[in-house]
Amino acid sequence: MSSIADQLTLGVQLKDNASFANFYPGDNQEALQGLMALARQQEPGFLFLWGGEGTGKSHLLQALCHEVGSAGDPVAYLPLGETPSIAPAILSGLESMSLVCLDDLHSVAGDAAWEEALFHLYNRIQLQGGRLVITANAAPSLLGIGLADLASRLTHALIYHLHCLNDVQKGYALQQRATFRGFALPEEVLAYLLKRCSREMSELFDLFDRLDQASLAAKRRLTIPFVRDFLDGQ
Numbered sequence: 001m002s003s004i005a006d007q008l009t010l011g012v013q014l015k016d017n018a019s020f021a022n023f024y025p026g027d028n029q030e031a032l033q034g035l036m037a038l039a040r041q042q043e044p045g046f047l048f049l050w051g052g053e054g055t056g057k058s059h060l061l062q063a064l065c066h067e068v069g070s071a072g073d074p075v076a077y078l079p080l081g082e083t084p085s086i087a088p089a090i091l092s093g094l095e096s097m098s099l100v101c102l103d104d105l106h107s108v109a110g111d112a113a114w115e116e117a118l119f120h121l122y123n124r125i126q127l128q129g130g131r132l133v134i135t136a137n138a139a140p141s142l143l144g145i146g147l148a149d150l151a152s153r154l155t156h157a158l159i160y161h162l163h164c165l166n167d168v169q170k171g172y173a174l175q176q177r178a179t180f181r182g183f184a185l186p187e188e189v190l191a192y193l194l195k196r197c198s199r200e201m202s203e204l205f206d207l208f209d210r211l212d213q214a215s216l217a218a219k220r221r222l223t224i225p226f227v228r229d230f231l232d233g234q
Contacts, residue, residue, distance in 0.1 A: 014062045014065055014066060014077060015059075015062055018058075018059050018062035018063045018065075018066060019063045019066060019067075020032065020035070020036055020039075020060075020063045020064075020067065021180065022176065022177060022180045023056060023059055023060060023063060024165070024169065024172055024173035024176045024177075026163065026165045026166070026169040026172075026173070027163045027165075027169075028055070028056070028160070028162050028163055030160065031049060031060070031160035031161075031162055032060070034047060034158060034160060035047065035060055035063075035064050035133070036067075038064070038131060038133070039064055039067040039068050043129070044125075044126065044129045044130060044131060045131045045132070045158070046122075046126075046131070046132045046133075046156075046157045046158065047132075047133045047134075047157060047158045047159075047160065048133075048134050048135075048136070048140060048154060048157035048158070048159045048160070049061075049133065049134070049135045049136075049159075049160050049162055050135065050136045050137065050138055050139050050140075050159070050160075050161055050162065051137070051161060051162030051163065051164070052137060052164060053137075053200065053202065054164060054200045054201040054202050054203075055162035055163065055164055055201075056162060056201070057103065057104075057135040057162060058079065058103050058104075058135070060135075060162075061077060061101040061103050061133060061135060062077060062101075064099065064101060064133060065077045065099065065101055068098060068099045068131075069099075073098035073099065074096070074097045074098050074099075075097055075098060075099040075100075075101070076094050076097040076099070076100045076101065077101045077103070078090070078091075078094075078100075078101070078102050078103065079103040079104060080102060080103060080104045080105060080107040080108050081103065081104035081106075081107040082104075087113075088111075088113045088114045088116070088117030088118075089117070091117045091118065091120075091121045092117075094121060094125075095121065095124035095125045095127070095128045095130060096128070097130060098130060098131065099130065099131045099132075099133070100121070100125060100130065100131070100132050100133070101132075101133045101134075101135075102118075102132075102133070102134045102135070103135050104135060104136065104137070105118075105134050105135065105136040105143065106136045106137045106138060106143055109136070109143040109144050109145055110144050110145070110146055112146060112147070115145060115146060115147040115150050116147060116150075118150055119147055119149055119150040119153065122150070122153050134154070134157070139159065139161070140154035140155045140157070140159065141155060164201075165201060167194060167199070170194065170199065170201060170204065171190050171191075171194060173201065174190055174193070174204065174205075174208055175190065177205065177208060178208075178212075181212060183222075185222065186222065186223070188224060189222050189223065189224055189227060192224050192227060192228075193207070193208075193227065196231065197231075210230075211227060211230060214230055
């Protein structure tokens with residue numbers, strides 16, 4: 001599979017565990033289905049995902065890249081919010097990819113050079129018949145895009161609003177992550193984590209990953225005493 005790191009040597013790596021299978025959709029089932037349909041089709045497609053922190057935008061983009069790339073199609077993933085030193089010229093040639101995923105568009109919204117480069121990339125991808133997926137923290141009309149032609153293109157995408165999980169859904173998401181790794185997460189441990197730790201999903205998943213690694217290293221099950229000792233040692 002080709003990623004943006006392979007194409008442009010940015011050093012951006014897709015997370016190995018980013019997949020559709022381990023994404024708990026909650027109220028975002030329609031968006032998940034839309035992305036899975038885009039992964040299967042070879043026709044042109046333009047999707048726009050927006051939502052706040054912890055709604056799974058980056059996970060879904062990387063899962064889509066894995067899905068399309070696994071079939072041998074070239075893909076490009078560019079996290080605009082993590083690459084402040086790059087120039088808009090980096091978008092040149094991306095239309096040759098079967099799929100282009102641009103994460104965190106809000107990071108460059110209002111920048112005239114970036115907006116023009118994005119507008120031209122959109123046009124080139126459309127001419128080539130490729131697929132483009134963009135994420136941001138707000139709907140296209142609220143991003144403050146200065147280039148009217150680009151703003152118009154964005155509003156004509158298939159747009160999905162990603163919603164945050166509620167506390168019950170967060171519990172289901174953690175249990176699904178545990179099941180995906182081959183073990184059951186005890187209800188009392190889940191309740192302890194949700195009561196004592198951050199409710200942000202990205203932080204919860206990061207903590208869960210570290211707990212899983214620590215329990216494997218210590219050859220101990222995830223119990224409340226183990227979790228408490230781990231958190232006290234942080």
